[in-house]
Amino acid sequence: MTIGCTLVLTGDTLFGMTKRSRILLATGFLAAFTVFAVTEAELATAMKATQKSMGALKKGGKTGPDAEAAATTIQKSMVAGAAFFKEHKMAEAEEWSMKAAKSAGELAAAAKANDEAAATAAFGGVASSCKTCHTAYREQTAEGGYKVKMSH
Ligand code: HEC
Numbered sequence: 001m002t003i004g005c006t007l008v009l010t011g012d013t014l015f016g017m018t019k020r021s022r023i024l025l026a027t028g029f030l031a032a033f034t035v036f037a038v039t040e041a042e043l044a045t046a047m048k049a050t051q052k053s054m055g056a057l058k059k060g061g062k063t064g065p066d067a068e069a070a071a072t073t074i075q076k077s078m079v080a081g082a083a084f085f086k087e088h089k090m091a092e093a094e095e096w097s098m099k100a101a102k103s104a105g106e107l108a109a110a111a112k113a114n115d116e117a118a119a120t121a122a123f124g125g126v127a128s129s130c131k132t133c134h135t136a137y138r139e140q141t142a143e144g145g146y147k148v149k150m151s152h
Contacts, residue, residue: 038084040148046077047146052126053077057107062119067111074126075104085137089148093137100129 038046055068060066080100085093103125109116139149 037087038080040084042114043081043084043148044079044146050074050077052132054130057123062107062116062123063111063116067112067119071104071108071111071122071126075101075108076105078129088148090137090150093133096129096133100126100133103129 012025050073053073056070057067060070069082082094082097082101085091085097107119107122107126110116110122137149138146143148
């Protein structure tokens with residue numbers, strides 16, 4: 001994003017545009033990236049999807065197409081989590097999210113290959129990351145919900 005904007009703002013003859021249209025284009029870039037920012041509400045939604053998929057894997061087994069789909073949902077949710085934590089400069093949580101995403105990716109591959117042993121190992125990797133991060137960065141609200149513990 002920085003590279004894109006810098007190029008647009010400083011390139012005098014870029015596409016022969018006027019300064020005004022270059023600024024408009026740069027604003028467009030910023031708006032596009034704002035859309036991709038992960039809000040706390042989206043983090044909660046991703047976490048709920050993760051929980052549901054973990055439940056499906058526990059109940060329905062860790063191999064086959066359904067397991068692959070569930071693992072892919074977890075992977076995407078953890079990547080979204082990593083984006084959230086990166087934005088809030090929570091480096092450790094970002095790292096744990098990426099680790100969880102990696103394990104979920106391995107689980108998806110093992111599920112597709114019908115490799116029960118590899119799937120079980122990868123599932124363990126995913127499951128342990130949930131607890132580690134929740135202990136450090138999740139807290140319960142007075143209403144019984146959850147929120148991010150930002151005080152780290
Ligand atoms: C790197 C940190 C991290 C990892 C990894 C992580 N979580 Fe979370 N999770 C959080 C935080 C922070 C919250 C509180 C945010 C919220 O709910 O608003 C949360 C909230 C939740 C919630 C409550 C959502 C709500 O608001 O009702 C569930 C369910 C959940 N996580 C499931 C999981 C599962 C299952 C895994 C593992 C597959 C997982 N999480 C992995 C950080 C993490």
